[in-house]
Amino acid sequence: MHSGRENMKIAFIGLGNMGGGMAANLVKAGHDVRAFDLSQDALDAAKDAGCATFTSAKDAVANAEAVVSMLPNGAIVRGVYGEDVIGLAPTGAVFLDCSTIDVATARDVISSATEAGYDMVDAPVSGGIAAANGGTLTFMVGGSADAFARAKPILEAMGKAVIHAGDAGNGQAAKICNNMLLAIHMAGTCEAFAMAEKLGLDPQTFYDISSVSSGQNWSMTSYCPVPGVGPQSPSDNDYQGGFATALMLKDLRLAMEAADASDSAVPMGSRAAALYESFDGAGNGGKDFSAIIKTY
Numbered sequence: 577m578h579s580g581r582e583n584m585k586i587a588f589i590g591l592g593n594m595g596g597g598m599a600a601n602l603v604k605a606g607h608d609v610r611a612f613d614l615s616q617d618a619l620d621a622a623k624d625a626g627c628a629t630f631t632s633a634k635d636a637v638a639n640a641e642a643v644v645s646m647l648p649n650g651a652i653v654r655g656v657y658g659e660d661v662i663g664l665a666p667t668g669a670v671f672l673d674c675s676t677i678d679v680a681t682a683r684d685v686i687s688s689a690t691e692a693g694y695d696m697v698d699a700p701v702s703g704g705i706a707a708a709n710g711g712t713l714t715f716m717v718g719g720s721a722d723a724f725a726r727a728k729p730i731l732e733a734m735g736k737a738v739i740h741a742g743d744a745g746n747g748q749a750a751k752i753c754n755n756m757l758l759a760i761h762m763a764g765t766c767e768a769f770a771m772a773e774k775l776g777l778d779p780q781t782f783y784d785i786s787s788v789s790s791g792q793n794w795s796m797t798s799y800c801p802v803p804g805v806g807p808q809s810p811s812d813n814d815y816q817g818g819f820a821t822a823l824m825l826k827d828l829r830l831a832m833e834a835a836d837a838s839d840s841a842v843p844m845g846s847r848a849a850a851l852y853e854s855f856d857g858a859g860n861g862g863k864d865f866s867a868i869i870k871t872y
Contacts, residue, residue: 583608586730587640587665589633589656590675591618594701595646597709598674598734600625602644604711605733612636633660640665642730644672650681657685662692670726671696674715676827679745679752679834686719686744695723698744699731700751704819712736716754718746752834755827759848761795762866769802770872779805801866810864821868822861825852 584607588599591613602609603626611627612635613619619629630636633656637643643665647653653675661671671689673682673696682698689696697719707713713735717724724740731738741750768791772782779802787797787806799818800806810818828849835842855868 584641584730585610585639587612587633587636587643588622588627588646589613589636589643589661590646590648591615591622592646592648593705594674594708596621596625597705597711598644598646598713599627600709601711601734602730603627607730607733610636610640634664637661637665637669640669642670642672642726644730645675647673647675647677649675650677653677654681654685657689662689662694665694667693669694670723670730672699672727672730673697674699674701676700676751676830677748678830679748680837682718682748683745690720690744695720695726696744697723697727698747699727699738700747701735702751702754703735704817708734715739716741716747716750718742718744718748718750720744748830749834752827752831755824756831756842756845756848758795759824759828759852759865760844761793762799762801763848763851763868765793765795766801766866766869766872769869795866799866801869809866811866811869815863815867818864818866820861821852821856821863821865824865825849825856825861828852 586602586607587610589612591599591611596618599609599611599622609627610630611622612630612633623629643661653673671694686696697717699715699717702714703712711734714737715731715735717740728738741747769779773779783805797806799809801811803811810816831845832849851868855871860867
């Protein structure tokens, strides 16, 4: 097993906003990256970053020792692995799917890969485009201990923290539970600031009190939804950049699916999901998720 050495042949499938920066960081770490995307612009950018580019996923994985994917949804992940990766990548390759998808699909695809003799992990990420470009992502990883051990050095070239969450699918579970909690915190923080203001409290004063009291939370003190309060955040830039409402809604929909499948009671999560559904539906999908404060 040569997971620890430099210069592995790594196929990278999916070079979007996140994948492009991640593939570039694997090149910087000394790996031989074979990139594939349906977009010619994405392939051109990958070539500029030092990747070899291919016109099909099958060609990209042909001689790969590892395959990394960053794709939009579970159906695409299932299709790519089923048609272009499993049985076509060399036996003994390790697969790392970094997409955020539903837990059931993640478990199905890993099970298919394992039956065909491959090690595979689900490794969704926390951190946005800037973190992908800067190599400071956090990876939540589901899979066997052996698969995790092989995936870890590859993930470390793209991130600052790599955490084993348990068995296959548990990376996805950790991500959607975390992001559901984040959505709940953000909505609650927005409500409290809006009410404080209506009661005659200055937002900065409320921040000064609540940020050192029991209402303190990350959405308030690291990512304040009120412009000019707390550290620099997207609210100071008219809610541009950051973590788009459309992406938060995607994660909340996955969380609601998982809640149904696991028979979990999520009254707060489902309320947060409904708030983000209507906010996104009103044309705010491109704004940072903290812009939900506008609805109050």
